[in-house]
Amino acid sequence: MNATVAVIMGSDSDLPKMQRGIDLLSEFNIKTEVKIVSAHRTPEMMIRFAKNAHKKGIKVIIAAAGGAAHLPGMVASVTPLPVIGVPISVTKLDGMDALLSIAQMPAGVPVATMAVDNSANAALMAARILGVKSKVTFNKVVDYQKKLKVKVDNMNKKLKKNKKKK
Amino acid sequence: MNATVAVIMGSDSDLPKMQRGIDLLSEFNIKTEVKIVSAHRTPEMMIRFAKNAHKKGIKVIIAAAGGAAHLPGMVASVTPLPVIGVPISVTKLDGMDALLSIAQMPAGVPVATMAVDNSANAALMAARILGVKSKVTFNKVVDYQKKLKVKVDNMNKKLKKNKKKK
Amino acid sequence: MNATVAVIMGSDSDLPKMQRGIDLLSEFNIKTEVKIVSAHRTPEMMIRFAKNAHKKGIKVIIAAAGGAAHLPGMVASVTPLPVIGVPISVTKLDGMDALLSIAQMPAGVPVATMAVDNSANAALMAARILGVKSKVTFNKVVDYQKKLKVKVDNMNKKLKKNKKKK
Amino acid sequence: MNATVAVIMGSDSDLPKMQRGIDLLSEFNIKTEVKIVSAHRTPEMMIRFAKNAHKKGIKVIIAAAGGAAHLPGMVASVTPLPVIGVPISVTKLDGMDALLSIAQMPAGVPVATMAVDNSANAALMAARILGVKSKVTFNKVVDYQKKLKVKVDNMNKKLKKNKKKK
Amino acid sequence: MNATVAVIMGSDSDLPKMQRGIDLLSEFNIKTEVKIVSAHRTPEMMIRFAKNAHKKGIKVIIAAAGGAAHLPGMVASVTPLPVIGVPISVTKLDGMDALLSIAQMPAGVPVATMAVDNSANAALMAARILGVKSKVTFNKVVDYQKKLKVKVDNMNKKLKKNKKKK
Amino acid sequence: MNATVAVIMGSDSDLPKMQRGIDLLSEFNIKTEVKIVSAHRTPEMMIRFAKNAHKKGIKVIIAAAGGAAHLPGMVASVTPLPVIGVPISVTKLDGMDALLSIAQMPAGVPVATMAVDNSANAALMAARILGVKSKVTFNKVVDYQKKLKVKVDNMNKKLKKNKKKK
């Protein structure tokens, strides 16, 4: 079976920051392809990849990039698929450069920009997008939101317990 | 027939900046509902709206907001649908406040952030998302990308013509 | 006896940065309730909490949040109580995102924004607000200000002593 | 009868931006004193004013300032009253300088910082603070919040009417 | 005769800001080709253009771009020629987005970044680069620098004259 | 003998960053008084200090402050002496807050702003100011500038030596 979501990044040094998102996609049972694709070092391979992604069954592309961070925008200019961009903090400017380079796309070529280093939200956005088509994935998003509430409940229980101890 | 995309904003003063996106959705033949929903002035109506959107057939929510810009993130925290956020430049800080308030969402609640004031890209991102499900919309995205190229061709023709005149 | 001040935050990971403020409220003998309330993970519980706070005797709400930092503004949109917001530095943008997300509220819904990570000032602002009603708390604020002066005096004495030693 | 809220600013050139707040205080029936007090041009008068404000019956001080914007913080260092700071955009840096100069107060001396140029919220924060003591003012805040909702309702009605016309 | 310098930009709306640079190249007698090439709207044409530029005799490429501003960096990733990037101020962020998107290129793919909107310096940098090979162009750069001094001399003469008049 | 330069700061925690400047003043044989004076914790003592400084023989005041950083500006508003401000990086905003709070003074009350944490330059600026009156200090500034050149010469010698070794 082919992947539904592609997670691409310019270098394997970005992988640790993307892992949480990759794990979440796996939790959502979304088949994922992880690949190093660099806008600056492999521009032609990137264009080939982006042009053919939808033909291979890819439905959503998650692209991570730091600094000048051209990967998400360039991929979005070639593919008709929704592209999610994750700004990575790799330079001294702490991701502000990547955030602006990804978010400030010109009218015509949209990139769904996430918070700096936030691969988890990229995965969740991919799940929400796939949920437009798949009832199964939609329900998993609903369940995930419920679990967020449970986490907060547990924090409050722990807080109360600690207070009583004092 | 019900709307597929909801375009919401905190005040009708944001409408002029959102119009280009609304027009694009209409060009893409995507049925759209435009509504004033304010995170700060109508928090409970906002939650009601966001909670029920998918039950009414809405597939994607576009939320525009300026300044502290809580609308997109709050809507995303209630709905399981994909939410696209458009930072609007309404304060002296020229949209940088809205951009950070929308983009820097915590892990768990994703918002697809667009460029400041860029409602066109919000519409195009909605179209790409719907294209995951609808072949018709997918093909319209492909056609739109082709038209972008034609525009550039025409600019180059005009440029050459002007040069010859000199 | 019920609490007069509520200190809320989106996650217990913010607790260490809020502790100094919680301790100061205790020094001022102000009964405080500490609770995890998340705008993004528990939006409905947040609204319920904010809507009912004043009915339980709460007079001031201190809300801490990082990143997109919607909690203080959302709470302020539901409650008629004064809300004090503390931007927490949790992202790579070092609290600048939270500062703008909390401070740049639209006209109609005020949040009393403090410095990044400065829970102490949130507590002192709560004390000043309560001092409007309570002469006891007002006098404690006056005493606290005197103690600040004594601290500076002691620093100068220490400085002189060190100088003589040389 | 003496004023309950003092609205001070460094120069009468800030008055137009503060007028909306002054009008709101008047709508809330809060007796207000407006005065030019400059941290930099009249430091001693400022200290005298701040030191004596509470003796004259002032309960809340609203201080507006642009650029280096020392007025709110300096007043807060002398008075035990709650001080609300309004950053004014008067320099080429568009209020970012004033926002940081007012918000980033050191632990010990709190200032309730509002959005850039947002005198309306300063007035509403003053009303919320006074509402801690006065049931009448508290109810006015509740009414004001209801009116915000009505405004949004009216915008939606207008939107629908315009749509039908087309 | 073929062009030695290519001046490319994503849209003809950038042309007015690039004109001063184009005129300067003409003053330096450097044969120039002006062309609309868009990273986002014509990614494949851009790659083709960049890949073949040096084969047509182009020695330096000047690329102007605003917002996410990917053009200079993408061209630099395909061509082995020196690429000069001019950040254009087209968004509400006043060129800061374009400056970071162009300057913060990753190690491996250099772009010579100029000041925001400063097409004149792009032309002068191209002239200096060509001066490495051509003694004629080198001498023109030397002459240009002399003229800058004469301009300052003339300003001082005018200043003195105005002073005497008083 | 009385001090010629006063070095003041809001807390003795700023002392380590100011030490290099204090040492340089001592190297220049300039009698210096170091004192903790806080704009926010001891506003009246600060005014007294600033008002009387010139009567005690002080000629230049160096004031260090972080965050909202009101000390240099407030002192300058009371004294007719030249005031040099040193922004200290104590908050998460890394001194950008202090830099703007000190530099952006309104017309009428000048503060000579130095680089963030740069107490050395504050001392050297004090020496240059005193050099306007004292030929001895003026000559020491000249000597200091010569020593800067020697340092660079030595670096180049070391560089050459290291190269030969290879």
Add this chain to the structure above:
Amino acid sequence: MNATVAVIMGSDSDLPKMQRGIDLLSEFNIKTEVKIVSAHRTPEMMIRFAKNAHKKGIKVIIAAAGGAAHLPGMVASVTPLPVIGVPISVTKLDGMDALLSIAQMPAGVPVATMAVDNSANAALMAARILGVKSKVTFNKVVDYQKKLKVKVDNMNKKLKKNKKKK
């Protein structure tokens, strides 16, 4: 008689923004020389000027510059006189570039940085520096500070009059 203060700037286009400072120097009866000196267009003339300034009787140099703004720092590296830098807002970055370029000087070469476009404060800082030597100038600074207070008094009188009229 020779000038005591030199006011230099890179282009006569900066003159309108410097005029207020030049006028203030004249009000203070300080003999002033105004000259166009460009760090970038006339580097050698700049060095000659800076090197000889003190020999001609100049005591203080005020240098205005925009953008990369090298003039104040370069002059300070050559002269032993106190140099006051005025960042001018000439680029799209609104003076933030010039402010950082002037303020962030390395240890060893101080520049007294003023607020963006604030030539008035440069003049007043020059007066304060000269007041270290001249009792006459010192007294003028004291008088000027008194006039600032009178201005505020007059604003308050006007405010009261307007209020009565209503």
Add this chain to the structure above:
Amino acid sequence: MNATVAVIMGSDSDLPKMQRGIDLLSEFNIKTEVKIVSAHRTPEMMIRFAKNAHKKGIKVIIAAAGGAAHLPGMVASVTPLPVIGVPISVTKLDGMDALLSIAQMPAGVPVATMAVDNSANAALMAARILGVKSKVTFNKVVDYQKKLKVKVDNMNKKLKKNKKKK
């Protein structure tokens, strides 16, 4: 044989950050001269150096600087050679100050600005510039670009191997 590229910096403390660029120049077989030249500590030596560089056979100057970062711009104002500027992160402002001080040069004096701390790109830009004249260097740039692609290929191979292991 004389050097073709000069790599200069204000202090040997910048050397570690410049080393990668120096090594790359050596890999490209480009004869390089490394020298400490300070705009602020040795302004006259800097002018002498910059004025004579082209007479010694230097074709490109790489200048690194932090903070106010005047070195690249000042050198560019004296030499007719292409100057490449590398902003170094040495202050609390993390290189943003140096980036603006180098990039925002006024029209007339271009500096090819690189990313913060990115000496590798400075070297590669120098190689591209020299490639305009030398076919050998041009071919090395082409080879270098091919190696970048191989690196990405290897990362993908490693990625696949790791996946299979699981």
